[in-house]
Amino acid sequence: MLRLIARTSETRSARWVLPVAAMIAALVVVSIAGAAVGAAPWSIAKALLWTPLSSDFGRRESLVSATPFVFTGVAVAVAFRGGFYNIGAEGQMLAGAIGAAWIGPHIGHWPRPLAIAATVAIGLIFGALWILPPAVLKVYRRTDEVVTTLMLNPVALLLVSALLTGPWKDPETGFPESERTATAAEFPRLFADSRIHLGLLVAIAVAGLCWYVINKRTTGIKYRAAGLAPEASRFAGLPVNRLNLAAALSSGAIAGLAGASEVAGVQYRLTQGLSGGAGFTGIVAATLGGLTIIGSVLSAVMLGVVRVGSQSMSRTLGVPSQLGDLFTGVLLLFMASILIFRKYKLGFSPRFPRSEAAKDGAKA
Amino acid sequence: MRGISKRYGAVLANDSVDLRVDHGEVLGLLGENGAGKSTLMKVLYGLVRPDSGEILVNGRLSTIDGPASAIAAGIGIVTQHFSLAAPLSVVDNILLTERSGQLLNRKAAAANLLELAEGLGFDIDVMAPVSDLSVGERQRVEILKALYHQCQVLVLDEPTAVLRPQEIDSLFEIVERLKGDNTAIVLISHKLAEVRAACDRVVVLRAGRSIADVPVASATDAELAELMVGSVVPQPAERGSQSDGDVVLNITELTLNGPSGEPLLDSVNIDVRAGEILGIAGVAGNGQSELMAALHGVGPTVKGSITVNGIDVTNTNPEKVRAAGVGRLPEDRHGAMVQDLSVELNLELERLDLYSTKSGFDRAALRRRAEELIDKFEIKAAPEDPVSSLSGGNMQKVLLARVLSESPDVIAVSQPTRGLDIGATRYVRTALVEQRDRGAAILVDTQDLTEILEVSDRVAVMSRGRVVGVVEASETDAVALGLMMAGRHA
Numbered sequence: 095m096l097r098l099i100a101r102t103s104e105t106r107s108a109r110w111v112l113p114v115a116a117m118i119a120a121l122v123v124v125s126i127a128g129a130a131v132g133a134a135p136w137s138i139a140k141a142l143l144w145t146p147l148s149s150d151f152g153r154r155e156s157l158v159s160a161t162p163f164v165f166t167g168v169a170v171a172v173a174f175r176g177g178f179y180n181i182g183a184e185g186q187m188l189a190g191a192i193g194a195a196w197i198g199p200h201i202g203h204w205p206r207p208l209a210i211a212a213t214v215a216i217g218l219i220f221g222a223l224w225i226l227p228p229a230v231l232k233v234y235r236r237t238d239e240v241v242t243t244l245m246l247n248p249v250a251l252l253l254v255s256a257l258l259t260g261p262w263k264d265p266e267t268g269f270p271e272s273e274r275t276a277t278a279a280e281f282p283r284l285f286a287d288s289r290i291h292l293g294l295l296v297a298i299a300v301a302g303l304c305w306y307v308i309n310k311r312t313t314g315i316k317y318r319a320a321g322l323a324p325e326a327s328r329f330a331g332l333p334v335n336r337l338n339l340a341a342a343l344s345s346g347a348i349a350g351l352a353g354a355s356e357v358a359g360v361q362y363r364l365t366q367g368l369s370g371g372a373g374f375t376g377i378v379a380a381t382l383g384g385l386t387i388i389g390s391v392l393s394a395v396m397l398g399v400v401r402v403g404s405q406s407m408s409r410t411l412g413v414p415s416q417l418g419d420l421f422t423g424v425l426l427l428f429m430a431s432i433l434i435f436r437k438y439k440l441g442f443s444p445r446f447p448r449s450e451a452a453k454d455g456a457k458a
Numbered sequence: 459m460r461g462i463s464k465r466y467g468a469v470l471a472n473d474s475v476d477l478r479v480d481h482g483e484v485l486g487l488l489g490e491n492g493a494g495k496s497t498l499m500k501v502l503y504g505l506v507r508p509d510s511g512e513i514l515v516n517g518r519l520s521t522i523d524g525p526a527s528a529i530a531a532g533i534g535i536v537t538q539h540f541s542l543a544a545p546l547s548v549v550d551n552i553l554l555t556e557r558s559g560q561l562l563n564r565k566a567a568a569a570n571l572l573e574l575a576e577g578l579g580f581d582i583d584v585m586a587p588v589s590d591l592s593v594g595e596r597q598r599v600e601i602l603k604a605l606y607h608q609c610q611v612l613v614l615d616e617p618t619a620v621l622r623p624q625e626i627d628s629l630f631e632i633v634e635r636l637k638g639d640n641t642a643i644v645l646i647s648h649k650l651a652e653v654r655a656a657c658d659r660v661v662v663l664r665a666g667r668s669i670a671d672v673p674v675a676s677a678t679d680a681e682l683a684e685l686m687v688g689s690v691v692p693q694p695a696e697r698g699s700q701s702d703g704d705v706v707l708n709i710t711e712l713t714l715n716g717p718s719g720e721p722l723l724d725s726v727n728i729d730v731r732a733g734e735i736l737g738i739a740g741v742a743g744n745g746q747s748e749l750m751a752a753l754h755g756v757g758p759t760v761k762g763s764i765t766v767n768g769i770d771v772t773n774t775n776p777e778k779v780r781a782a783g784v785g786r787l788p789e790d791r792h793g794a795m796v797q798d799l800s801v802e803l804n805l806e807l808e809r810l811d812l813y814s815t816k817s818g819f820d821r822a823a824l825r826r827r828a829e830e831l832i833d834k835f836e837i838k839a840a841p842e843d844p845v846s847s848l849s850g851g852n853m854q855k856v857l858l859a860r861v862l863s864e865s866p867d868v869i870a871v872s873q874p875t876r877g878l879d880i881g882a883t884r885y886v887r888t889a890l891v892e893q894r895d896r897g898a899a900i901l902v903d904t905q906d907l908t909e910i911l912e913v914s915d916r917v918a919v920m921s922r923g924r925v926v927g928v929v930e931a932s933e934t935d936a937v938a939l940g941l942m943m944a945g946r947h948a
Contacts, residue, residue: 306818310818310819311814311818311819312810312811312813312814312818312819314819315803315810315819316810318799319796319799319803319807322796322797322798322799323793323795323796323797323798323799325793326793326794326795326796326797326807327796327807328756328776329754329756329776329786329788329793329794330776330794330807330808331755331775331776331777331780331808332807332810
């Protein structure tokens with residue numbers, strides 16, 4: 095009988111092999127779907143992963159697309175490492191965007207560095223505020239945060255719709271778009287001929303800070319312990335409640351920054367499709383990256399490439415751009431199901447009573 | 459049941475056990491924790507498949523591969539953890555266990571149930587939701603459920619553990635009536651008085667083997683207690699003479715009530731002196747866990763006080779308790795460590811702040827300290843190994859190293875050698891005695907009477923949340939302790 099056998103220790107190579115295996119499997123599935131709409135077998139993989147990287151324009155656009163994914167990927171990784179399963183980066187991102195779009199038009203007379211700092215700050219604050227209720231409920235009432243953070247996503251989305259079709263509607267055109275932010279509050283572009291903006295640097299700085307705190311500071315070690323084994327950490331006298339709260343609030347703040355960055359760096363206003371699902375893509379990035387900060391950043395960049403690839407693919411191959419989303423979704427499914435192989439390997443065993451197998455499973 | 463064997467890993471939970479119970483007979487199944495009683499009953503109810511052995515009901519070989527086939531074979535079981543859906547009514551709970559595919563007939567079921575209840579002298583509202591019932595009433599619903607399915611063999615697994623004294627009396631009346639109706643009853647217990655009061659015959663299990671099958675009337679309590687715990691040859695560990703130290707740990711009038719008001723700790727008073735080991739003996743679930751949790755700074759809010767060197771640490775937190783000088787070794791050693799983190803981090807988990815420097819966490823200093831402790835405490839592991847890869851004995855050594863390296867004034871330890879092999883057991887006991895000789899005040903909560911007698915200077919016996927007696931270890935033996943634990947004074 096084929097069964098899963100617990101590995102005595104996690105192999106280091108599994109960190110690399112498994113995401114790559116998941117990607118190949120996801121590419122196969124997407125290629126099959128592509129073939130169904132008339133694309134040649136290899137063309138989909140090439141269009142998604144290679145075409146964007148083959149031109150200067152494609153590479154730069156990939157980084158523009160990747161910027162929000164870096165924020166949300168790091169946000170999710172930070173939360174999960176601290177034992178707070180934040181599925182609501184999408185909502186927190188929208189909250190941050192609302193904040194940035196709210197103050198953006200009113201701070202045109204401020205010195206530019208101050209206006210930019212204010213935009214960053216309001217993104218952090220609004221993101222943290224959006225996650226505050228789930229965080230408090232989890233820490234003090236033991237409410238499952240997966241449910242509460244997830245359910246606040248549509249609330250944020252509806253809030254955006256309400257603002258854009260109500261008070262923030264463009265008074266002249268009637269389009270659901272908020273007033274343009276002042277030039278002073280815009281994130282400057284880093285290169286003259288590309289849309290890459292300050293947000294990318296901020297994202298990398300945030301990722302670097304998170305990496306440093308989690309891996310190099312005592313607080314980070316406590317933070318990881320509290321995330322891995324809250325009861326053991328509490329027994330050892332670690333401030334588990336405070337650490338969980340910190341995990342949630344920093345995650346929400348970073349996700350909020352993703353929204354502020356999209357408003358100040360790309361759209362310059364609040365729009366309906368602002369997030370582009372980046373909150374959910376962040377979960378994919380963090381999972382693919384093994385919940386490490388560096389891994390999440392690298393995965394986010396890869397997913398940025400895929401995003402650009404899927405858009406150009408719809409033009410060149412005449413297939414729906416949703417194939418890109420299909421790839422991302424299937425990738426997450428494969429990655430989540432494949433994660434089990436980090437702790438188990440396949441093996442053969444003679445007939446085996448069920449209760450015993452269940453016991454082995456429970457032990458892991 | 460004939461020749462039932464069941465192995466879990468290295469432990470033989472049942473070793474060719476034979477068990478027979480006749481119609482109209484009450485059989486007592488006696489044994490310590492881990493003696494194999496629960497495993498045997500899980501086999502009978504189809505929850506666990508035995509490695510070998512067979513089950514015969516009314517002389518016919520029965521294949522029991524799950525609770526459904528057990529019920530069909532006429533076997534019913536009432537465990538300590540009721541399987542009732544609280545929001546549903548009594549009759550609906552019974553209907554839940556009907557086979558699928560049948561039309562529900564609530565009226566007929568209710569009438570049937572009422573008749574059964576009257577036959578047993580129960581006064582019960584079958585339409586009331588289970589959540590309105592007391593614990594004793596819920597137990598009766600479980601019994602009714604078994605009878606409703608025409609059970610011929612009824613197993614009661616430690617039925618009195620959750621009951622108040624009056625409820626226990628009425629339970630035994632029910633058992634008498636069922637016996638009169640020709641039901642075969644198995645009563646699992648480790649309380650001698652109950653077995654004597656209710657049973658006709660008694661089977662004693664020890665370490666997975668059935669070691670006695672005798673009529674209750676033919677054995678004295680002392681004989682049964684000795685059968686249960688085994689012939690004990692206390693081997694006093696090498697130890698210095700007892701010093702007349704000051705009282706370091708003082709527990710006064712510690713009281714804690716459970717969710718439905720039942721006393722978990724009832725005015726517990728304990729003093730432990732420097733250079734003394736006080737053992738806590740008692741059947742599991744008589745307040746020891748609650749007492750140790752309070753001492754470890756992790757339990758629910760209690761009344762009364764715990765002081766260490768005169769410092770009040772009642773209802774504080776683990777950090778304050780540790781700072782007051784208490785070394786804490788919990789019952790669940792897996793749960794006291796972050797399994798996915800390294801040995802070195804787990805060794806110093808309570809003291810991580812010592813490694814904080816301006817430039818970050820000082821990994822080199824941690825590594826040096828860990829290597830020192832691994833060497834001193836003979837831990838067979840590398841500093842960077844995850845704790846999850848360690849054996850139970852090495853895990854316990856990591857915890858010991860974490861705690862003892864601080865030379866605490868008080869050590870509060872639960873089940874220090876549970877699940878450990880002989881070598882690791884010896885190591886842990888010797889370490890505790892060394893700490894005593896150093897002058898620590900030590901409280902050891904253990905189910906292992908051999909261990910209590912070997913390491914303790916004094917033994918406090920707990921029953922129903924109370925300390926029912928404190929005796930000098932040198933003036934008692936396992937039989938006498940067993941009798942006190944079972945609520946009888948020797």
